[in-house]
Amino acid sequence: xxxxxxxxxxxxxxxxxxxxxxxxxxxxxxxxxxxxxxxxxxxxxxxxxxxxxxxxxxxxxxxxxxxxxxxxxxxxxxxxxxxxxxxxxxxxxxxxxxxxxxxxxxxxxxxxxxxxxxxxxxxxxxxxxxxxxxxxxxxxxxxxxxxxxxxxxxxxxxxxxxxxxxxxxxxxxxxxxxxxxxxxxxxxxxxxxxxxxxxxxxxxxxxxxxxxxxxxxxxxxxxxxxxxxxxxxxxxxxxxxxxxxxxxxxxxxxxxxxxxxxxxxxxxxxxxxxxxxxxxxxxxxxxxxxxxxxxxxxxxxxxxxxxxxxxxxxxxxxxxxxxxxxxxxxxxxxxxxxxxxxxxxxxxxxxxxxxxxxxxxxxxxxxxxxxxxxxxxxxxxxxxxxxxxxxxxxxxxxxxxxxxxxxxxxxxxxxxxxxxxxxxxxxxxxxxxxxxxxxxxxxxxxxxxxxxxxxxxxxxxxxxxxxxxxxxxxxxxxxxxx
Amino acid sequence: xxxxxxxxxxxxxxxxxxxxxxxxxxxxxxxxxxxxxxxxxxxxxxxxxxxxxxxxxxxxxxxxxxxxxxxxxxxxxxxxxxxxxxxxxxxxxxxxxxxxxxxxxxxxxxxxxxxxxxxxxxxxxxxxxxxxxxxxxxxxxxxxxxxxxxxxxxxxxxxxxxxxxxxxxxxxxxxxxxxxxxxxxxxxxxxxxxxxxxxxxxxxxxxxxxxxxxxxxxxxxxxxxxxxxxxxxxxxxxxxxxxxxxxxxxxxxxxxxxxxxxxxxxxxxxxxxxxxxxxxxxxxxxxxxxxxxxxxxxxxxxxxxxxxxxxxxxxxxxxxxxxxxxxxxxxxxxxxxxxxxxxxxxxxxxxxxxxxxxxxxxxxxxxxxxxxxxxxxxxxxxxxxxxxxxxxxxxxxxxxxxxxxxxxxxxxxxxxxxxxxxxxxxxxxxxxxxxxxxxxxxxxxxxxxxxxxxxxxxxxxxxxxxxxxxxxxxxxxxxxxx
Numbered sequence: 001x002x003x004x005x006x007x008x009x010x011x012x013x014x015x016x017x018x019x020x021x022x023x024x025x026x027x028x029x030x031x032x033x034x035x036x037x038x039x040x041x042x043x044x045x046x047x048x049x050x051x052x053x054x055x056x057x058x059x060x061x062x063x064x065x066x067x068x069x070x071x072x073x074x075x076x077x078x079x080x081x082x083x084x085x086x087x088x089x090x091x092x093x094x095x096x097x098x099x100x101x102x103x104x105x106x107x108x109x110x111x112x113x114x115x116x117x118x119x120x121x122x123x124x125x126x127x128x129x130x131x132x133x134x135x136x137x138x139x140x141x142x143x144x145x146x147x148x149x150x151x152x153x154x155x156x157x158x159x160x161x162x163x164x165x166x167x168x169x170x171x172x173x174x175x176x177x178x179x180x181x182x183x184x185x186x187x188x189x190x191x192x193x194x195x196x197x198x199x200x201x202x203x204x205x206x207x208x209x210x211x212x213x214x215x216x217x218x219x220x221x222x223x224x225x226x227x228x229x230x231x232x233x234x235x236x237x238x239x240x241x242x243x244x245x246x247x248x249x250x251x252x253x254x255x256x257x258x259x260x261x262x263x264x265x266x267x268x269x270x271x272x273x274x275x276x277x278x279x280x281x282x283x284x285x286x287x288x289x290x291x292x293x294x295x296x297x298x299x300x301x302x303x304x305x306x307x308x309x310x311x312x313x314x315x316x317x318x319x320x321x322x323x324x325x326x327x328x329x330x331x332x333x334x335x336x337x338x339x340x341x342x343x344x345x346x347x348x349x350x351x352x353x354x355x356x357x358x359x360x361x362x363x364x365x366x367x368x369x370x371x372x373x374x375x376x377x378x379x380x381x382x383x384x385x386x387x388x389x390x391x392x393x394x395x396x397x398x399x400x401x402x403x404x405x406x407x408x409x410x411x412x413x414x415x416x417x418x419x420x421x422x423x424x425x426x427x428x429x430x431x432x433x434x435x436x437x438x439x440x441x442x443x444x445x446x447x448x449x450x451x452x453x454x455x456x457x458x459x460x461x462x463x464x465x466x467x468x469x470x471x472x473x474x475x476x477x478x479x480x481x482x
Numbered sequence: 483x484x485x486x487x488x489x490x491x492x493x494x495x496x497x498x499x500x501x502x503x504x505x506x507x508x509x510x511x512x513x514x515x516x517x518x519x520x521x522x523x524x525x526x527x528x529x530x531x532x533x534x535x536x537x538x539x540x541x542x543x544x545x546x547x548x549x550x551x552x553x554x555x556x557x558x559x560x561x562x563x564x565x566x567x568x569x570x571x572x573x574x575x576x577x578x579x580x581x582x583x584x585x586x587x588x589x590x591x592x593x594x595x596x597x598x599x600x601x602x603x604x605x606x607x608x609x610x611x612x613x614x615x616x617x618x619x620x621x622x623x624x625x626x627x628x629x630x631x632x633x634x635x636x637x638x639x640x641x642x643x644x645x646x647x648x649x650x651x652x653x654x655x656x657x658x659x660x661x662x663x664x665x666x667x668x669x670x671x672x673x674x675x676x677x678x679x680x681x682x683x684x685x686x687x688x689x690x691x692x693x694x695x696x697x698x699x700x701x702x703x704x705x706x707x708x709x710x711x712x713x714x715x716x717x718x719x720x721x722x723x724x725x726x727x728x729x730x731x732x733x734x735x736x737x738x739x740x741x742x743x744x745x746x747x748x749x750x751x752x753x754x755x756x757x758x759x760x761x762x763x764x765x766x767x768x769x770x771x772x773x774x775x776x777x778x779x780x781x782x783x784x785x786x787x788x789x790x791x792x793x794x795x796x797x798x799x800x801x802x803x804x805x806x807x808x809x810x811x812x813x814x815x816x817x818x819x820x821x822x823x824x825x826x827x828x829x830x831x832x833x834x835x836x837x838x839x840x841x842x843x844x845x846x847x848x849x850x851x852x853x854x855x856x857x858x859x860x861x862x863x864x865x866x867x868x869x870x871x872x873x874x875x876x877x878x879x880x881x882x883x884x885x886x887x888x889x890x891x892x893x894x895x896x897x898x899x900x901x902x903x904x905x906x907x908x909x910x911x912x913x914x915x916x917x918x919x920x921x922x923x924x925x926x927x928x929x930x931x932x933x934x935x936x937x938x939x940x941x942x943x944x945x946x947x948x949x950x951x952x953x954x955x956x957x958x959x960x961x962x963x964x
Contacts, residue, residue, distance in 0.1 A: 032604065032607070032608075034553075034554045034600070034604070035558065035561075035600075035603060036554060036556055036558060036591065039554040039556065040554070041551065041552070041553050041554065041604055042551055042552040043551055044549035044550065044551045044619060047549075047550050047551045047552055048549070048550070050552075051550060067526035067529075067530070068526065068529050068530070068533060069523065069524060069525055069526045069529045070523070070524040070529055070532075070642065071516075071523050072516045072518060072521040072522070072523065072640055073593075073624055073626065073640050074518055074521065074577075074639075074640070076517065076518060079517075091583070092583045092584065093583055094582075094583060095556075095579045095581070095582050095591075096579060096580065096581040096582075097577045097578060097579050097580075097593065098578065098579075098580045098581065099577070099578040099580065099590075100576075100577050100578075100628035100639075101573070101574045101575055101576060101628045102574065108581075109518065109577075111555075111579065111593070118516070118517075121517060122514065122516070122523055125514070126514075131814070137526060141624075142555055142623075142624065144555065146582035146583045157556075157582075158554055158555050158556070160552065332613070
């Protein structure tokens with residue numbers, strides 16, 4: 001009956017993916033709607049995922065030599081106006097501060113949609129010599145983009161992210177950094193979030209406003225739509241010229257620096273929901289799960305005297321071993337209700353402990369992903385739990401990878417292309433002439449866009465553009481996307 | 483000569499404390515001025531302190547059962563208007579967003595000066611039953627207050643902080659939480675920042691806008707002025723009534739919740755500068771120092787072949803042992819310049835390694851605080867370094883505590899009071915009648931305010947108010963303050 005109740009609260013995924021997503025976020029208390037249009041509150045259970053992402057990604061960012069800093073939330077309008085492409089890209093989405101207290105400001109301040117402009121200005125003050133380079137700075141911050149259509153985690157007026165901003169002596173170094181970060185993101189998302197991605201360059205039409213080239217990692221959500229998971233931009237010297245970021249090079253000549261910027265955001269939490277979730281709810285990879293192990297005592301007979309003390313010992317032991325563990329000792333819910341509840345909340349591993357288990361000094365372990373049940377000896381439980389979590393992490397990745405492979409198809413001509421998109425979605429690998437007109441036409445007619453041009457391109461022979469039939473310039477991954 | 487250069491860049495503390503503070507922050511690259519009035523950039527060396535503060539404090543906040551979440555940056559004007567006292571307190575300092583993209587908003591949005599209003603609104607949705615209580619949520623965030631007079635870290639238009647917001651079943655629980663957090667702050671600041679504080683209740687005049695009572699920790703900076711380091715507010719039912727945060731209690735009766743809120747900010751970084759710094763620069767307590775150990779190789783002869791490899795080994799060994807260690811192997815600076823530079827930057831411990839040290843398998847350790855020098859065997863260095871850092875941490879606290887004790891004076895009458903404030907500053911312990919008029923008069927005439935009313939009050943007999951001479955209601959700590 002309690003499982004019944006859960007099902008009625010969450011729309012089945014197959015029935016309405018979008019409703020399923022929103023139901024799940026609300027019901028699992030990942031986030032809630034704020035009273036302002038397009039804004040959300042990240043609730044503790046959702047924020048714990050962000051804390052895990054921060055910890056695991058920050059370690060990687062620092063291992064590559066970057067340091068964190070904090071730049072102002074507000075950017076003067078004139079700064080954004082300095083780089084016209086950048087302004088054009090962001091002006092429609094900017095929230096403007098016009099008053100401080102009772103006073104009208106002389107110049108409007110943008111609430112940062114991204115920080116290239118303010119950071120460019122500061123770098124022009126900090127950089128004099130090649131000895132000051134590279135500058136490798138990252139910032140964890142909130143940003144605001146006034147979006148018309150919003151959806152929790154995927155596109156909200158305010159979101160949390162990290163933005164890296166680096167400056168280098170040479171074009172080559174900037175390009176190396178751009179790709180090093182792309183690879184860092186790929187490895188991070190695949191090994192910690194268990195989400196396989198394709199990666200490559202964005203087309204000029206899809207690139208960041210002000211960048212020379214944008215690279216991205218893209219993943220296929222379980223409804224067959226692609227989600228951009230992270231971007232790494234080679235900014236060339238655009239911002240350096242605009243903000244006059246010059247350095248004296250090794251030959252005492254003044255040069256403009258070469259820059260990159262890159263970021264991932266709380267959108268990754270949405271990706272976790274849409275990649276791994278099913279009709280029973282969320283399924284978090286152990287590496288980022290807010291709770292890795294949920295202990296449910298079987299509350300029958302004198303369980304408070306027999307079962308509960310053992311459950312508490314197990315909790316303490318696993319906690320000491322470094323696991324994120326929670327004991328659900330509430331008396332107002334049945335074990336069955338708790339099973340369904342914590343499945344819905346995506347906890348990777350459940351330990352059930354009942355009176356008979358206590359007698360046998362064992363616990364029943366149930367995997368969220370496969371529902372597989374095994375009994376584990378309570379002594380030495382931490383090693384077994386560790387092993388099982390590792391298995392679950394890998395299984396979730398493999399399942400998502402299988403899905404991605406099954407849903408990556410080649411289209412030899414436009415009819416095929418349109419049919420695949422209409423019937424099955426997923427990624428389509430197809431050749432493209434390099435012309436923006438074809439790109440636009442495909443988008444208009446199929447709602448699919450070029451997600452990335454893979455870095456490793458096949459040697460082109462007589463391949464033809466899937467749209468216009470002219471000579472192909474590149475192989476591309478197309479998909480409908482969020 | 484290089485030490486000369488440093489001295490000329492930093493105003494001596496005794497000459498002009500305020501200039502010294504600003505010079506040091508700029509020169510040590512803790513922060514820089516942003517191009518917008520009153521805003522700053524926290525540079526990597528300064529931000530690393532904030533990261534250490536976050537890590538050490540977050541651990542304590544969670545150990546007391548709190549969880550983190552994230553609430554929106556923007557708060558509708560009507561929400562602030564619901565609690566008039568709160569609005570009056572913050573309205574003059576609010577930055578207002580009036581436009582999103584090209585559209586004027588129907589309702590202005592406040593950039594959060596603090597989050598009681600928006601969190602109160604969300605709690606009214608989340609809390610139904612006593613089973614939902616207590617709610618113990620903390621948020622790490624940026625806030626904006628449009629200040630007229632600003633100073634890096636101490637008072638800036640935007641700053642970073644944590645704000646805890648809790649809701650409880652009873653008045654008693656809320657009061658316990660308020661004082662538990664006050665004690666957490668005291669212990670944190672004293673043991674990690676090595677800054678001794680006095681703590682107690684604020685007067686009604688100085689309390690938070692909307693609180694029933696505000697408690698604070700206050701420290702004496704080395705110029706004799708007090709700095710408020712953290713506050714913990716018992717909000718009573720003010721916000722619960724305004725935002726209709728009700729719960730069904732254990733007897734099925736609807737009740738308003740009892741709330742608290744509390745916070746510390748990047749101001750703590752300013753406190754570190756002003757508490758421990760001297761004419762040679764900063765002096766960070768090891769627990770929060772961005773770099774705990776600086777290794778300076780003595781660059782003479784073939785040092786790159788002899789000294790540098792050993793210096794690198796030492797760095798790696800200390801890094802592996804968990805210390806924040808940096809090796810300054812730059813060739814463009816002399817060892818003497820580096821000594822002065824890293825002293826100025828406040829690194830608690832310097833290890834000098836020269837050719838003769840390499841032969842003797844030793845390093846010369848120099849304490850930043852006492853300048854004490856000893857030679858240490860390179861094998862087993864990590865244990866010695868650990869010991870020395872512990873000693874430095876304690877010594878910095880003791881020095882600050884001695885200063886605080888020397889500069890806490892009792893004043894029996896108003897003449898004495900005025901003379902102490904004028905000649906020596908520091909804390910003055912004096913009796914007060916409890917009347918706001920006396921409080922205001924003292925502020926007007928001496929620029930001193932009541933910092934706190936200590937929690938443990940002496941038994942009052944015939945004591946008289948230091949200002950009006952009427953019957954005393956409480957013992958108070960007075961000081962001029964930031």
